[in-house]
Amino acid sequence: MDALSDDDLVARCKTELPYNVTAYRELLRRHEPLVYRSCLKMLGSVQDAEEACQDAFLQVFHKIVEFEGRAAFKTWLYRIVYNRCLEARRKAARRNQYHSKMVEEAEHEELTKNKSSDDEITGKVHEVISRMSGEECRLVTLRYISGLSIQEIADVLDIGLSAAKMRLYRAQERFKEIYNDMDEGKEEFVK
């Protein structure tokens, strides 16, 4: 299975699913950990991240037959993930709007707990990402945690390459600004 490319696995999934999940499981083993970490950074909550990640891969399970292969599988997958995270954010915003202060405090506690338990990104970078707005946070996550190229980000967001670059540049500027604010005592990394 290791020798097969993503495209080969997708082709096998199309013929074998839903009765044989071997190829699907291999796709999960290749992509799920990074997708989960990306969701975690975009959503900030373990529970929401797991749910969004599961939903995204369930959509892959049910819709892979319709995947035409015009874009790379990774781009298609991250488009689904990105939309799931947007949806989860909206849900969380609605939930926060109606919940009492006690629930908010509990969620904040959970978030703090998750931050300390997450060993992938530690310290300041995590703090900077959590302070960024939704769009900026998602762009930085796609670029530096999911490791997508600019072209792939453009495909995921369904925008042009130059527009993606411009949005990412703004997100980088914001990242830089927050990072430097937090690190006033130390040497600034970007002038």
Add this chain to the structure above:
Amino acid sequence: MITEAQFLEQDAKILDIFKEEGIEKSLAASQENNAKAKDLDAEDLRRIERIVERAKFTLVMEHSLSFFFKTIGAGVSGLATAAIGVAKNASPNNKNKKTVHENDNNNCSGK
């Protein structure tokens, strides 16, 4: 307007920050495009198995619901047809019509 060089320079600097903070592992995995199974920890495997189980469960649920509604649909349709048939047979108009037909038949026989 930003230049390509400016963008790439800033991109590289931020990438360095992420690497310094310890995410080079995930970035390398994504660039390689094949995060091999040997890199997965128990928690990753647990989540993966949960997704597979959920996928199978949704499939079973879909099939069961589909079977259920098809069966129920066929049952309801059969019952409805039977009920309509019974109602038609039981209606007084139907009885009258039958009597008329019977009379017609009697008349046609010429007896």
